[in-house]
Amino acid sequence: DTGVSQDPRHKITKRGQNVTFRCDPISEHNRLYWYRQTLGQGPEFLTYFQNEAQLEKSRLLSDRFSAERPKGSFSTLEIQRTEQGDSAMYLCASSSEGTGEETQYFGPGTRLLVL
Amino acid sequence: AQSVTQPDIHITVSEGASLELRCNYSYGATPYLFWYVQSPGQGLQLLLKYFSGDTLVQGIKGFEAEFKRSQSSFNLRKPSVHWSDAAEYFCAVGDTNFGNEKLTFGTGTRLTIIP
16 A cells, blocks of 8 residues: 545535545554645644544534544545635545554545635 | 744755754643644645654654753754755644644744755
């Protein structure tokens, strides 16, 4: 396995449109995380899954943001009615839960530009 | 709540010179600490991590970091930088109460290498 992959790498959309991003984790990893990174800032935690269960979503930025991981493998992050303030890099990470010392491995990110 | 401070927004170093990037954290117990590196437009690559044990940890690409509990610091060092080390460096702290699901990042330090 070559690591965490994300698709698309870049997305340009008009304000008000819906967008969906996909993340494929490292195959043996059961935890998957979403972060947002705005210009000049570090990544900001949004949500995470353990297998198909979404265990933390209070950090999702608004009810326009939602994430799924229906079969415990890949995940999607959807933003409805996009706003210019949603322009950012969206990063996905995965880890293997069990030891208490999990390390998150990041994908290349999806860069979103809302016009 | 946990937090991370990287006091240096931008550092310029001559190729072959030594490097130290500062990181201070705030956390109620012994934290999990990480350094990640991000090249322009890319995701984050793990350089090294501290969970417990020896406070001097070795990472990839010749980097090392030292955990100093008394100073709440986890500074990153490299004895001799290479032009390929130019990138953005992020320090992060994991919440040990939740098995590391929530990583909190600093705002990053941008490293420029001059010939």
